[in-house]
Amino acid sequence: MADMDPQGIPSPEPDNKPAAGNDSQPTPRWIPPQRIFEQRLADVQRARNPILEASGRLVRCLCDLPERLAPAETERLRELINEELDTFKALVERANVKREHVIASHYAICTALDDVVLQQEWGQGWWASHSLLVQHHQDNLGGEKVYQVLGRLVESPHEHIAVIELIYYLMSLGFMGRYRTMTDGDRQHHTIRQRLYDLLLKHYGPVPQELSPHIEAAPPGRFPRLYSVSPWMTAAVLAVVLLGMFAWMKRELLLRQHDLLQQIEAIGRMTPPPWPQALHLAEWLKDEIARGVVTVHDNDRGATVVFRGDDIFRAGQADVNKRLLPTLNKVASEINKVQGKVQVIGHSDNQPIKSVRFPSNQVLSEERAAVVSAYLASQGVAKGRLEAIGKGDSEPVGDNKTIAGRAANRRVEVVVTQ
Secondary structure (H helix, E strand, O other): OOOEOOOOOEOOOOOOOOOOOOOOOOOOOOOOOHHHHHHHHHHHHHOOOHHHHHOHHHHHHHHHOOOOOOHHHHHHHHHHHHHHHHHHHHHHHHOOOOHHHHHHHHHHHHHHHHHHHOOOHHHOOHHHHOOHHHHHHOOOOHHHHHHHHHHHHOOOOOOOHHHHHHHHHHHHOOOOHHHHOOOOHHHHHHHHHHHHHHHHHHHHOOOOOOOOOOOOOOOOOOOOOOOOOOHHHHHHHHHHHHHHHHHHHHHHHHHHHHHHHHHHHHHHHOOOOOOOOOOOHHHHOHHHHHHOOEEEEEEOOEEEEEEEHHHHEOOOOOOEOHHHHHHHHHHHHHHOOOOOEEEEEEEOOOOOOOOOOOOOHHHHHHHHHHHHHHHHHHOOOOHHHEEEEEOOOOOOOOOOOOHHHHHHHOEEEEEEEO
16 A cells, blocks of 8 residues: 555555566556546536545445356456546546545455455455455455554544545445454454444434425315215115115126026926936836745845855856856846946855865955856956955855854845935
């Protein structure tokens, strides 16, 4: 940084002095187009604080930095900041700002921008080794020296209030400098910023509380009546409105009543669906029932045909007796006339069976049910309606201790459920 004058303000230094460790030639100062520059200069000259007005874009940059930036975009941002730093110098010099204030402000802005950029991930590389402060002031101790300069400035706040206000804004928008890494840095930084605020408040005075101080409030009292309406007129208008609402609602009710009557009449003209055809297995198999070949149990939901196991199968076998095929054909024919589920359930007695094909009564009952189910399917009963179940000796209907009881337990049931 430049040498300090007796007041602690950085003394002027040449703009074209090369940065430390940078062998490149100095670039000429960039100035915006004349019309834009003159317009900004006029704003600076009218401002209460010319330094703050001239540095507005650089100050706003502190809170507008992106979180992510590509290397090429970083270089372009650096170019724009350098151009704006040159414009800032040109503006304050044309506005006749003290030279020491120009240098101090420029130094503080470069330090603040470096301090905030280095907190970004994209600022850790090239920017960290080519800071703005090194480029423009050949110094890298700005985080310490800005507060040293500030300490000298506040000794004569009225003389240096413009620079003090600028540093206050920089601190408010992210600049911390040496206090960023200190243990109690946040508290100390806040204390300094509060002291600067008190100095500014004392110098400029309190901020007006009214948003529009020149607006005259209406005198207290009742609002003037714009026009007078007779109570009879109000009642008449209200009556007309209510009558109109009643007429509209009456019309809606009549329309809905008409629609409802039409729907009721349509229901009366509907043809009821046909009743499901009833099973007539008991009538259809009356001869077989008379001979004792089958037993039929009818109910409201279907019927159950019971075949005696000794008639439909030979002992210990699962092949259907050919003498019972005509009866099964009749059952299949009647089932095909109706809808519903068909269960074929095989039962046995509790006498153990010993054969390679049927190791148990359960297996035998399952096989007999499957054989009868397959035969019904061959006679046109849909396979999706059929279900074969073997229950072994789990549901006896007779006493397994007697011959007659065991014979009754050996059976196959065809259960039709509508």
